[in-house]
Amino acid sequence: MEAWRALIGPLGFAAKSLRRRGFHSYLAFIGLTLTVATTTFLLLLGQDLATRLGIDSSMRSTFGISWLIFAYLVLALGLVSIIGLLSSSYLVSSMIDQRMRDIGVIKAAGAIPRRLLSYVTFEAFAVIFSSCLVGALSALLVYASWSSPSVSLFKQVGLVPNAGASVLIVVPLTSFLLCYVVASVRVRRIVGSSSVNAISKQLSNLDLKSLGKPFRIKRFGSAFNLATRNVSRDRGFNRTLLSVGICIFLSMVVLSGALVSADTSTSYVVRAMPPHVMIVANINIYNQYVTLGTSFSRTAPVPSINYVNESYLITPQNASAFRAIPGVETVDTRLITMSSITGFVKAHFASNQDTGENINTQIIPEVDTGSAQALIVGIDPSNAIGDWYTSDGFLHSNDAQYTMIAGDSLVGNIVQMPLNLSQVSALGYRYDVKSALVDPLNAGQVLYAPVETLQKSLGLTGFNVLLLKVNDDQTVLFAVSQLASSFGLVLGSQDPILNSNLTFLNDTWSHIFLVPIVTLALTCGILLSYLATNFSRRFNDYVILKVLGANAWYRLRLLMWEAWGALAISILIAIPLAWGISIFLLVPDPNLSVGDLELSTLVSLSALSVVSLASATIYSRRLGLTTVKDLKP
Amino acid sequence: MDSQDEEIEVRAPGFAVDLVRVSKEYILNGKPVKALASITLNVKEGEVAAIVGPSGAGKTTVLNLIAGLEKPSEGDVRVLGSDLAVSNEHSLSAFRSANIGFIFQSYNLVSTLTAEENVELMMELAGWSDSGRNEKLTAELISMVGLTDRAQHLPAQLSGGEQQRVAIARAMANDPALILADEPTGNLDLKTGLEIVKLLLRLKGEKGKTLVVTTHDDRIVEMADVIYRLENGSLESVDRPTRVRS
Numbered sequence: 045m046e047a048w049r050a051l052i053g054p055l056g057f058a059a060k061s062l063r064r065r066g067f068h069s070y071l072a073f074i075g076l077t078l079t080v081a082t083t084t085f086l087l088l089l090g091q092d093l094a095t096r097l098g099i100d101s102s103m104r105s106t107f108g109i110s111w112l113i114f115a116y117l118v119l120a121l122g123l124v125s126i127i128g129l130l131s132s133s134y135l136v137s138s139m140i141d142q143r144m145r146d147i148g149v150i151k152a153a154g155a156i157p158r159r160l161l162s163y164v165t166f167e168a169f170a171v172i173f174s175s176c177l178v179g180a181l182s183a184l185l186v187y188a189s190w191s192s193p194s195v196s197l198f199k200q201v202g203l204v205p206n207a208g209a210s211v212l213i214v215v216p217l218t219s220f221l222l223c224y225v226v227a228s229v230r231v232r233r234i235v236g237s238s239s240v241n242a243i244s245k246q247l248s249n250l251d252l253k254s255l256g257k258p259f260r261i262k263r264f265g266s267a268f269n270l271a272t273r274n275v276s277r278d279r280g281f282n283r284t285l286l287s288v289g290i291c292i293f294l295s296m297v298v299l300s301g302a303l304v305s306a307d308t309s310t311s312y313v314v315r316a317m318p319p320h321v322m323i324v325a326n327i328n329i330y331n332q333y334v335t336l337g338t339s340f341s342r343t344a345p346v347p348s349i350n351y352v353n354e355s356y357l358i359t360p361q362n363a364s365a366f367r368a369i370p371g372v373e374t375v376d377t378r379l380i381t382m383s384s385i386t387g388f389v390k391a392h393f394a395s396n397q398d399t400g401e402n403i404n405t406q407i408i409p410e411v412d413t414g415s416a417q418a419l420i421v422g423i424d425p426s427n428a429i430g431d432w433y434t435s436d437g438f439l440h441s442n443d444a445q446y447t448m449i450a451g452d453s454l455v456g457n458i459v460q461m462p463l464n465l466s467q468v469s470a471l472g473y474r475y476d477v478k479s480a481l482v483d484p485l486n487a488g489q490v491l492y493a494p495v496e497t498l499q500k501s502l503g504l505t506g507f508n509v510l511l512l513k514v515n516d517d518q519t520v521l522f523a524v525s526q527l528a529s530s531f532g533l534v535l536g537s538q539d540p541i542l543n544s545n546l547t548f549l550n551d552t553w554s555h556i557f558l559v560p561i562v563t564l565a566l567t568c569g570i571l572l573s574y575l576a577t578n579f580s581r582r583f584n585d586y587v588i589l590k591v592l593g594a595n596a597w598y599r600l601r602l603l604m605w606e607a608w609g610a611l612a613i614s615i616l617i618a619i620p621l622a623w624g625i626s627i628f629l630l631v632p633d634p635n636l637s638v639g640d641l642e643l644s645t646l647v648s649l650s651a652l653s654v655v656s657l658a659s660a661t662i663y664s665r666r667l668g669l670t671t672v673k674d675l676k677p
Numbered sequence: 678m679d680s681q682d683e684e685i686e687v688r689a690p691g692f693a694v695d696l697v698r699v700s701k702e703y704i705l706n707g708k709p710v711k712a713l714a715s716i717t718l719n720v721k722e723g724e725v726a727a728i729v730g731p732s733g734a735g736k737t738t739v740l741n742l743i744a745g746l747e748k749p750s751e752g753d754v755r756v757l758g759s760d761l762a763v764s765n766e767h768s769l770s771a772f773r774s775a776n777i778g779f780i781f782q783s784y785n786l787v788s789t790l791t792a793e794e795n796v797e798l799m800m801e802l803a804g805w806s807d808s809g810r811n812e813k814l815t816a817e818l819i820s821m822v823g824l825t826d827r828a829q830h831l832p833a834q835l836s837g838g839e840q841q842r843v844a845i846a847r848a849m850a851n852d853p854a855l856i857l858a859d860e861p862t863g864n865l866d867l868k869t870g871l872e873i874v875k876l877l878l879r880l881k882g883e884k885g886k887t888l889v890v891t892t893h894d895d896r897i898v899e900m901a902d903v904i905y906r907l908e909n910g911s912l913e914s915v916d917r918p919t920r921v922r923s
Contacts, residue, residue, distance in 0.1 A: 266798075266801035266802070270790075270798065270801075273789055273790060273794070274789045277789045277831075278789055582788075582789075584785075584788075585787045585788055585789065588785045588786070588787055589787065589798075589802070590770075591744075591746060591773075591779060591785070592773065592774065592779060592798075592799060592802055592847075593770050593771070593772075593773035593774025593775070593777070593802050593803070593851075594770065594774070594802050595766075595767050595770035595771060595774075596766060596767060596770070597767075598770075598802070668766065671741065671746055671747060672737075672741050672744075672746045672747075675781070675783070675785055
């Protein structure tokens with residue numbers, strides 16, 4: 045006698061029931077295990093990425109870009125948690141519903157409801173517990189292999205103690221508790237309902253409103269028309285549709301969010317440092333400018349130099365000489381210097397309304413928000429090369445003399461929100477902060493002020509950096525080069541700085557893209573489980589068709605239409621909605637390349653379609669193995 | 678295309694059903710179980726054959742073999758002149774949808790289709806693509822079984838007797854030469870069962886169909902032209918009762 049046969053009580057009931065249900069038991073177990081494992085792995089991965097990227101980029105990047113990356117990670121992991129929990133509870137609910145008839149029969153046979161409840165709940169407990177345990181262990185194994193020293197990010201950052209320990213406990217435990225509660229409630233409801241209802245549950249699954257003249261398209265054939273009737277009338281299938289639709293929608297937000305965030309962060313950098321711009325400066329300032337420009341992507345320290353050394357300065361006349369070269373479109377004259385700055389929140393009135401009609405007005409005194417070293421860039425607003433992403437616009441010629449734009453890495457500490465109350469003291473003057481911008485220069489520790497104001501503060505008249513936008517003509521470049529040499533200056537391109545920063549960004553996003561890819565895999569797994577559950581539930585109808593003479597091709601088409609048709613409806617609603625949300629709501633001033641949009645839509649559509657068609661094919665083959673004896677009364 | 682190719686040639690038969698020394702063995706829990714042991718069974722065109730015997734005698738297995746739903750372990754199975762033992766799955770499906778009507782003890786209607794859609798489905802499976810003609814024929818069949826006012830109901834909204842009447846209409850839908858009925862009154866009360874027997878009599882009398890019925894119901898046995906009695910997978914007796922026909 046096999047060991048499981050000797051078991052008695054709830055354990056024996058669960059063991060026998062699960063063993064006899066065979067395929068359906070495995071299906072529930074695999075579906076749930078897959079969901080728990082993938083959700084746990086994704087959250088482990090996300091937490092690990094956030095930790096490692098946080099450490100890795102603490103000396104690099106800028107506050108704005110980091111915020112974009114980490115906000116995306118938080119959003120993605122939040123959505124993944126919702127997908128995982130939604131899917132787990134749906135799968136458990138389906139698993140219990142499949143047992144509804146058996147529960148009704150056992151109850152009708154005279155089982156004491158309390159005992160029946162404990163037996164069936166224990167059976168569900170066994171599946172849920174083993175799924176969560178195996179899921180957590182599988183996630184740990186996959187995560188451990190991902191964290192191997194061969195992975196570049198791991199190598200760069202090294203061991204992160206305790207990373208993921210809490211996730212490994214919290215996710216499977218939450219999944220277990222949620223699934224257990226869902227199972228208990230479902231079982232309690234079924235056991236509490238009439239046995240007759242439980243036994244004849246067929247009608248409760250059908251939507252009687254959709255009866256009547258059915259929707260038919262003759263060209264698509266009988267299998268299509270039968271599939272539309274099945275899908276439209278089967279409430280269970282409609283519930284699946286809704287659940288799958290939500291999962292696809294959320295995973296598409298994760299995927300499209302990653303693309304939009306990646307493209308947007310790239311565009312922020314490109315807008316601040318446009319390509320095909322030439323830098324003209326003294327060799328020392330030029331090297332310093334390159335270091336400042338690449339401090340976004342490198343951890344090398346910025347050396348101290350005297351930026352305003354007289355030999356580094358370019359006179360206005362010399363700058364005009366560059367402007368006079370035909371083919372030079374813009375000359376952005378800059379005076380840069382490093383200085384200690386101090387932030388303030390101006391004294392202001394604060395009004396707050398208490399419970400009555402009284403309005404209390406308080407005077408909030410000026411607050412010192414701290415000091416830091418920052419790069420101060422004097423710039424001519426009318427000739428600025430750069431189209432920074434700003435919160436409230438860039439400098440204008442008609443702005444007050446002591447106005448500054450703060451780099452994003454100063455926001456939140458030296459510069460406080462709201463910006464109109466923020467002031468910065470630099471070089472002995474107080475500046476109002478007009479706006480904030482995302483700028484890779486000096487990793488966002490930068491302030492932009494009108495160049496005349498800075499010159500006045502420093503008692504200078506010239507500039508130390510010129511940015512030139514020239515046309516592509518080589519003779520123009522040659523002329524610029526000649527002129528620069530004649531002034532003892534060097535000419536270089538801004539492109540290597542930009543490329544270094546973009547490489548760093550691409551590298552960072554390439555790690556993060558694991559999250560949407562695995563999320564898409566999770567959704568494919570969920571879709572497979574959902575379709576398998578539904579096909580299992582309706583299997584008797586398919587066997588009837590086979591017995592009546594529906595051939596293998598007809599059966600395959602029927603299953604494909606049911607699987608893909610349901611998916612198509614979900615996709616039609618979920619994907620455009622997800623893109624809309626990602627593009628319009630997720631990030632400020634978004635940017636997305638059409639190629640990325642097309643590619644991601646194609647990849648997700650293909651992946652989901654392959655899963656739905658594969659599940660139809662698997663069930664069609666399974667149907668081929670059935671005989672009339674598999675028909676249930 | 679929905680039309681299922683008829684790959685099995687239906688030749689002019691001597692017998693509508695001709696089983697010669699047919700055996701069937703199943704493997705259950707790793708052990709072989711003999712369901713049928715060398716039985717020979719013939720049914721002429723237009724005859725009603727009743728297969729009787731206790732549960733587990735092999736009655737349903739005989740029907741499955743005749744329908745081509747299972748293949749014999751040994752012996753020949755010729756139905757409407759075609760050798761089903763050597764046909765492939767695709768040909769058997771086409772053969773069933775074109776030539777055989779089924780009536781099951783537990784009705785086995787497609788749960789998501791209404792009564793009339795269940796009937797019409799059989800026509801579609803047989804490759805009849807003229808929807809106007811199909812609808813007309815469906816209405817006639819539904820009317821024949823007395824369910825015109827229940828045509829738009831789902832199986833779950835119908836009583837057992839009504840479901841069985843829909844199953845009979847469905848069995849007629851593809852105008853089959855052979856109807857197989859597996860204990861068609863097994864789940865019904867006496868009165869409802871009588872209605873089903875009357876309908877089966879109509880199939881025999883008016884439509885001239887060949888019927889093979891497994892049953893415990895004496896009323897069906899009484900109307901049979903030939904009665905095969907099975908016991909533990911073996912043929913115990915064959916009776917051809919002589920009766921005065923009105």
